Amino acid sequence: MSRIDRLETFLQRVGDRPRVIVKITTDDGIEGWSEVYNHGPDLAISPVLSYLTEQIRGMDALRTSFISQFLLQSARFPPGAIGLAAIAAIDNALWDIAGKSAGLPVYQLLGGAVRDRVRVYAGLYSAPDIRELSDMTARLHESSGYTAFKLSPYRSELHARRFGLIARELGDYFGGVREAHPPEWEFAFDAHACLWMPREAVAMGAALAPNEPMFLEEPIRPEHLPAWSRIREELAVPLATGESLYSTHEFLGLLSAQGADIVQPDICVVGGLTQMTKIAHLAEAHYVPVAPHNPMGPLATAANVHFAAAITNFSILEYKPEPVTWCIDPYEPVDGHLELRPDRPGWGIEIDESSLGSDDWVHWERKVPTKPDGSTAWM
Structure with a gap:
């Protein structure tokens, strides 16, 4: 059994957008990787991930459906954008682990x-x-x-x-x-x-x-x-x-x-x-x-x-x-x-962790347009 041991985050960018990269490691050394959607505020993601990891540490990493349901049910109210982005990052990393554990592509x-x-x-x-x-x-x-x-x-x-x-x-x-x-x-x-x-x-x-x-x-x-x-x-x-x-x-x-x-x-x-x-x-x-x-x-x-x-x-x-x-x-x-x-x-891809050793973060935020009369509009 491969149990969830730890989760690490890396502050990176993809083009001009900030991106949090996630690695989950099991107690037998299998690594799973994912990236987080940048809803903003992006720096809020890492503490949310740390909070969720404490709830699932020690669980069997191959029980992807169980852990997904557990994380959804761990919130009193339906999780919003940041909560679901964090759950997605955990879920996707666990699927990577599941494939590597079985020696098979995820599909x-x-x-x-x-x-x-x-x-x-x-x-x-x-x-x-x-x-x-x-x-x-x-x-x-x-x-x-x-x-x-x-x-x-x-x-x-x-x-x-x-x-x-x-x-x-x-x-x-x-x-x-x-x-x-x-x-x-x-x-x-x-x-x-x-x-x-x-x-x-x-x-x-x-x-x-x-x-x-x-x-x-x-x-x-x-x-x-x-x-x-x-x-x-x-x-x-x-x-x-x-x-x-x-x-x-x-x-x-x-x-x-x-x-x-x-x-x-x-x-x-x-x-x-x-x-x-x-x-x-x-x-x-x-x-x-x-x-x-x-x-x-x-x-x-x-x-x-x-x-x-x-x-x-x-x-x-x-x-x-x-x-x-x-x-x-x-x-x-x-x-x-x-x-x-x-x-x-x-x-089916390889991550060069040495390239993640230093933060490559960029601040980005959406710009709300203004109408001729001074009111704001959807962007």
Whole structure:
């Protein structure tokens, strides 16, 4: 039996974002690794992890389902963003340990692979001019085989102009994007929950519809499910959301309301692989594919690869290429896919702990936009 002995955290960065890296070690020396989603305040994560570790120290590290349920039940009230991010980090590290203990890739512990490789799209997160975009996509296609990309729908300041102009500008822009690229390539648009009125989300979808986007992501906030039902009913393009939802219950509410064509849970947000798998099964029962939210580093990507390999209703994975010194062999796209590593146990990647010896921390915070009248807006 491998019992949980200790948990260590390392303050690092992935690109311009802070990231807490987690290592759990068992009493027989097996190490499991994960990374934490940076909700902020990120420096609050380490003490939360220390608190949770004291509750599970000495437990059998291979009882991933038991420990996940125990940590969820250890809180009097449902854990919020920071609590679930910490639980996810523990859960994901324990799955790495389970795979290494068995000498198998994690996806084999989930029932084996249902696909040979995992398709990815490149998260570009901006709306560059057509020529600049064409240069970017051509480089990504040539180097890694990408044929799918995600862009911002905003070509100008959203809160400073009449929305009809924003929508018209987007429609013209997407038309230019289509003309400049092969017709089989796919483009999604992430609205970052910046809109507030459902009718604006419908208008944005109408602007995109003639050129058939892969999906429109998170146009409005997640709280009011009837609004999502209305948007999906009126929208002529696939509607995707889920990065701001935390639990199986929230996803069940969204799915029951028929509020999304594609769900996008984040494996580092919802409580880890254990809860992520439950969400996928709920979505499958509603005929809804899963396209995980993953603007993360190599450890989160590795966890998503194993999830995607074993889940029948997986669609496509978000991928953000950000090299780091502490991961020697990250999953990297080949022909627009991440290849499985059947000969490597656990997550299938190696962490260079010597590169984690000194903090590589960067402060980052979201900037709340201001409208012309001085009021604030969603970002």
